[in-house]
Amino acid sequence: MTSASSSEKGYIGIDLSGPVLRAAIVNDNGEIIERREAPIEADRLVAQVEQVVGELRGVHPNVETVGIAVPGLVNRTTDRVIASRDLPSTVREDLHSEFTKAMGVRVEIENDANAAAYGEYKVGAGRGSRDMFYVTIGEGIGGAIILDGKLWTGASGFAGEFGHITIDTEGLECDCGNTGCLETVASAPNIVRRANERLNRDGTSSLSRLAINKNFTADDVAHEARNGDDFSMMMIERTGKNIGTGVASVLNLLNIERVVLGGGVMDAGELILNPIIQEARRRAFQPCFEATQILAGTLGPDAASIGVALLARDAAA
Ligand SMILES: [Zn+2]
Incomplete structure (x- = not known):
């Protein structure tokens, strides 16, 4: 201070x-x-x-x-x-x-x-860029577009609803009325839901330290992943891949200079950032990927x- x-x-x-x-x-x-x-x-x-x-x-x-x-x-x-x-x-x-x-x-x-x-654009990880896409991954998934220093809010203020892009056409129903939104797989409550489903169905997963704690949170998954728990690492990696799939579409659409990711789920650090970058690289149009920097936010x-x-x-x- x-x-x-x-x-x-x-x-x-x-x-x-x-x-x-x-x-x-x-x-x-x-x-x-x-x-x-x-x-x-x-x-x-x-x-x-x-x-x-x-x-x-x-x-x-x-x-x-x-x-x-x-x-x-x-x-x-x-x-x-x-x-x-x-x-x-x-x-x-x-x-x-x-x-x-x-x-x-x-x-x-x-x-x-x-x-x-x-905030990230002005004084955080977006500083120095002209155009930036922001993603926040926590209880929900949000997004925002900044072009030429200004928030691009769309025709009526709702641009950047990244959490509600469709990632799985056969997926779960979302609060927004669509099915298979990114939020239905990659938000914090859905990381917990997916981890629980897998623990219940797969015997080998029950060796995971997560299985000991019945009421675990997404923070616990990230914590166990950082401690090297294979199952938790896999859950975080898969979450990252889903987010990276969404990011690839954004890169193709906007050819944007920088992507900054924040929110509680990003506390998993490189364990989630690396699969996001890898999946974006794998799926985006290559010149779009090469023109971008994908970074974790710095303002927490x-x-x-x-x-x-x-x-x-x-x-x-
Ligand atoms: Zn939705």
Whole structure:
């Protein structure tokens, strides 16, 4: 943490995408100068956000803007959250004006994947690139496209729904109504589901250390993989291959300069990054693959709060 001088401009970013509200004041370099975390209180969200913003401004009064990242689809022309599976209380008509009224400063609301993408682009693994595709792999799978320094949000704000590209035409039904979306195989809950199915069906897999712990998580799979458990390594590798298959399509479509991958599942490090790169190389049009860099994000769980703070700053400029 750097020391805050009160004359330095600050920008607040708030990430509502997980069970924990993550709030930060960042400076113009995207460095966090103050932070707060608290379990999200969905039934009093506006009041909770107002309170956290008040605390942060108490420490650092020179706050110019507030950015709020939400786990849902945000229509950028109307500033409305129109769908959120994880935080339904954000889906209401007047959320943006409620926040603005409560804060008394300019407020921007953005989808969490777009926010994290912007953070990585400005001050993380995307720094120095002109165009970037971002993927976040956690409880769900999100994506975002940045072209020429700007988020490409599409006709109505929903571009980059990477988790819902079809990876298996015979696959499972997805929350979105399609079947066989990438999210139905490679998100954290689906890594657990696939691992459980395999452990139940295959005798040799039961030698895996995972089988000892009945209620394991995707983090446990990654942890055991890093400790050399063959079964867990195979599960992570297969997940990487599925993601790499999706990335190959993105490379062919956009011929993009850089792909940055973040989210909790990427904590598996090279164990997942390498199969993603290998599969993208195997499937993409070769000149497209050769023109790209595929990297893990560097901002970790702060990507969305840093990103949405900088988005709000740049939208106000
Ligand atoms: Zn889907």
